[in-house]
Amino acid sequence: MVIFNAKNLNIWFGQIQALRNVSIEIESNEILSIIGPSNSGKTSFLRMLNRLNDLNPGFKMSGWLEFAKEDIRKIDIESLRKRVGMVFALPLPLPLSIFDNIAYGVKMHGERNRRKISSIVEHSLKQAYLWDEVKDRLGVSAFKLSGGQQQRLCIARTLAVNPEVILFDEPCSGLDPISTAKVEEAMLKLKKDYTIVLVTNNVKQAARVGDRTAFFLSGELVELDRTEKIFTAPRDQRTDGYIRGKFG
Amino acid sequence: MRKFKEFLIEKLIFICGLASIFFVILIFLFLTKEGLAVFKYVNPVDFLMGKSWYPISEPAQLGILPLIFGSLIVTLGAAIISIPIGIACAVYIAEVAPSKIKEVLKSGIELLAAIPSVVLGFIGMVTLVPWVKTVFHLPTGLTALSGSIILAFMAMPTIVSIAEDALYSVPKSYKEGAFALGATHWQTIYRVLLPAASSGIVAAVMLGIGRVIGETMAVMMITGNAAVIPQSILVPVRTLTATIAAEMGEAVVGSEHYFALFAIGIVLFIMSFIINVTADLFLHKRH
Numbered sequence: 001m002v003i004f005n006a007k008n009l010n011i012w013f014g015q016i017q018a019l020r021n022v023s024i025e026i027e028s029n030e031i032l033s034i035i036g037p038s039n040s041g042k043t044s045f046l047r048m049l050n051r052l053n054d055l056n057p058g059f060k061m062s063g064w065l066e067f068a069k070e071d072i073r074k075i076d077i078e079s080l081r082k083r084v085g086m087v088f089a090l091p092l093p094l095p096l097s098i099f100d101n102i103a104y105g106v107k108m109h110g111e112r113n114r115r116k117i118s119s120i121v122e123h124s125l126k127q128a129y130l131w132d133e134v135k136d137r138l139g140v141s142a143f144k145l146s147g148g149q150q151q152r153l154c155i156a157r158t159l160a161v162n163p164e165v166i167l168f169d170e171p172c173s174g175l176d177p178i179s180t181a182k183v184e185e186a187m188l189k190l191k192k193d194y195t196i197v198l199v200t201n202n203v204k205q206a207a208r209v210g211d212r213t214a215f216f217l218s219g220e221l222v223e224l225d226r227t228e229k230i231f232t233a234p235r236d237q238r239t240d241g242y243i244r245g246k247f248g
Numbered sequence: 249m250r251k252f253k254e255f256l257i258e259k260l261i262f263i264c265g266l267a268s269i270f271f272v273i274l275i276f277l278f279l280t281k282e283g284l285a286v287f288k289y290v291n292p293v294d295f296l297m298g299k300s301w302y303p304i305s306e307p308a309q310l311g312i313l314p315l316i317f318g319s320l321i322v323t324l325g326a327a328i329i330s331i332p333i334g335i336a337c338a339v340y341i342a343e344v345a346p347s348k349i350k351e352v353l354k355s356g357i358e359l360l361a362a363i364p365s366v367v368l369g370f371i372g373m374v375t376l377v378p379w380v381k382t383v384f385h386l387p388t389g390l391t392a393l394s395g396s397i398i399l400a401f402m403a404m405p406t407i408v409s410i411a412e413d414a415l416y417s418v419p420k421s422y423k424e425g426a427f428a429l430g431a432t433h434w435q436t437i438y439r440v441l442l443p444a445a446s447s448g449i450v451a452a453v454m455l456g457i458g459r460v461i462g463e464t465m466a467v468m469m470i471t472g473n474a475a476v477i478p479q480s481i482l483v484p485v486r487t488l489t490a491t492i493a494a495e496m497g498e499a500v501v502g503s504e505h506y507f508a509l510f511a512i513g514i515v516l517f518i519m520s521f522i523i524n525v526t527a528d529l530f531l532h533k534r535h
Contacts (some may be wrong), residue, residue, distance in 0.1 A: 050428060057347070082430030092425040095444060107437070154425075159431055223352040 003028040003165060003195050004049060007064040014058035014122050018044040021063070021217040028164075031187060031196040033210030033227065035203055036056060038241065041219040042199045046167050049197060050084040051077055068164075082109060085158035090169040091150035093142030098134050100154060101142045105161040128156035129186050148179025155186060166190065168198040172205065184209050203243055207231050215239045264344030279517060283510035286310065286411020290504075301475040301486075303495065303505040310508045310516070314475045318392070318485035319461060319519075321478050322471060325396025326403055326460045331453055333400070338452075341408070342415035343437055354409075361405035365525065369466030372398040377470055384482055390472030392485040398466050403456035410455060415441055427489045456525035458520050464489035488516050 004026035011019045019041045026032050034042045047053045048065060051072065064131045067080065093101050099119040102121045111117055121138070125131040134145070142153055151171060158166055170188070172180040187209050188194055200206050206213050207227060214224040215236070223230065223239045234240045272519065286295065290310045298311015341353050355393040376397060381389030417517050442449070464487075472484025492509050499506040 052424060052428060055424070056429065076429045078432050080430075081428055086428035088421065088425065088428070090421065092421050094422070094425070094440065104439070105431075108429065108431055108435055156431070 001028045002026065003068060005064075005066045006045075006048075009045075009063040009065055010061065011053065012058075012060045013044075013053075013056055013162070018219055019048075021146065022219075022221045023123075023215075024214065024221060024224060026195065026197060027212075029191060029193075030200060030211040031191055031209050031211045032218060033206035034199045035201075035206045035242070036199065036214060036216035036222075038201075039218070040216040042216045043169055044084075044219075045216065046169055046197060046199045047173070048072075050081050052086070052088055066094050082161050083163050084165045084167060085161065085163035086167040087151070087154050087158055087236045088171065089170050089173050091147060091154050092175070093145070093150050093153055094140060098142050098145070098153060099138040102157050102160045105157055105243075108240065110188075111162055117234060120192055121156075124156040124160040125153075127159050127186070128152040129182055130156055148175050148182060151175060151179065151183060152186065155183070159190075163194065163198065165195040168196065168200075170199055170201055173201060180205070203245075217228070217242070261513055276517070279510060279513050282507060283514040285514075286504060286507035286511045288504075289507070294461060296515075299477060301491070303499070303508060308504055308508075310504065312488070312491075312508075312512060313492050314477045315486055315512065316515070318475070319487040319489070320468060321392045321481060321485060322395040322487055323457060323460050325392060325481055325521070326399035327457055328452070329396060329400035329409055330403040330456060330460075333443045334404050334448060334452070334456065336406070337408045338411035338415055338449075339442075342412045343433070343441065345522035354412075356383050357405050357408050360401065361409075365402060365463060365465045366469070366479035368398055368401060369469035372466060372470045380482075381434050386474060386482055389485060390470055391482050392471060392478055393481045394438055395467050395485070395487075396481070398470060399460045400461055402463055402466065403460045404462045406459050407452045407456040411445070411449045414445040414505045415451065416447070447530045451527045451530040453525050454530065458523040458527065459490070461523065462489060462516065462520050468493055488512050492516075 001027045004024070006022055006024045009019055009022045010017065022041075022045060024045075034045065036042045044053065048061070049067070049072075053061075054077070063141045067075060067084070072080065094104060096104065099121055102124055103117050106117055106120050111120070122131065122135075127133065130149060133149060134153075142150065145153060150231050151174075155166075155171075172183055175183065184205065187198070190196060191211075196211065198206070210227040212224060213227045213230040215222045215230065215234075215238075217238055222236060225235070230239060231243060234243065289308070290298075295310055295312060297313055298309065299313050300311050301314055302309040337353075337357075341350055346354060365401045372394060376394050377389035378386065378422055379389070380386065380391060380394050384393075422440050422444055423436055426440040431439070467487050470491035471487065473486040473490055474484040475486045475491070476483070478485045492512055494497070495505070495511055
């Protein structure tokens, strides 16, 4: 099933055009990796999917973008963001305890039953592969965790509000290889229940986890294909050049 | 030659820097020397806890409790009015207002800070005081409430500009994180931005209150200056500052009245010192 459908999507921030005529279909339960050099529009595209770009003054769009067959501009923005969760480049724990960091979003969406909240917290931490490391100290400040643990905490926090899609914006850019491996492992497991869109600067990461990979350059979608295909026999020379590290 | 110039400038700056500290110390010493002399006539407990202030009767009664209460009730009233409005205003400017309105509001707030306190007092006297009198059916409109309202206007610019600053310096990523979880704008403000900026906001409030407690002119003009322990906010009160300003001119140098006014100065100094240090502690916690 197609969950996101973009047709001729153009966006601007003030005078600067960040996306040019991008058309993509994102399937449910796939991991779509988006690669490209900086300023290629990949993060701008990702932030279209939960309308985070709307926060930017001077943002304009043209073209078509639908989520679950609905015009994304017509969906209530809070419920869209609940259904389309996001994990940021830098782990962003709130200045609260581990437990409260995850309970925060759940409570915000109206859940008051404490037993239910604890079970959601436990379940989300398990899904993010963090439960075993923190189950004895849920009350301590989230800032006490290591960078990799904080990032998995943020994944758990996103999962706790029960989204359908999770957007990852360079989730491992600040992490060491072992933490990265853990986050990737979590992503692969999450694929069963969620659609994942992963923006990454790490070409190898795209190759490891992506079902399909899209290559963006200067705001354009250059190529989109099965990940094996992109990495073995890309159709476009620019894709080939980027993957081989000739530029970027 | 260049080295000499460098040396000269360096020393000059050093002296200028020292001068400000030197003056503070001098003021403090003078204040203590003149103020502590009052305790030859009255013991500290009677001075602070005494209920009557009749400095020129014979024998003089030098109890400043009514004045302390006067200052506290006016300050408290001003705080109750200015804190919610000030913080709400800061939130509006930092988060809600479109950029054009934001600019207008910010300069408006700065303008409010630039109005001399005597002008505010004057406006209060001719507009607010009669209004308070008719609304509450009082014999006089010169009350603690009138003082609180005018002082709230004076605390507002400090509270708004510092709190706005604190809100503005909350990392943008906190806000995005909350939005990405599906929080509404208000939920983001209330649960993420305000807690994250809390130390700066507390500092803003403390500095605003510090300004109120030290304010003299406007207060003297509209609070009625009755040195009685206030039973409500609708009676005339006399503050510590107004007492000094009103009576220093007529006090005989070297009399116990004169020394008592300096001792009031010490009390004020200690109060605003505590407030400023608290504000400072909160401001530094932020960094």
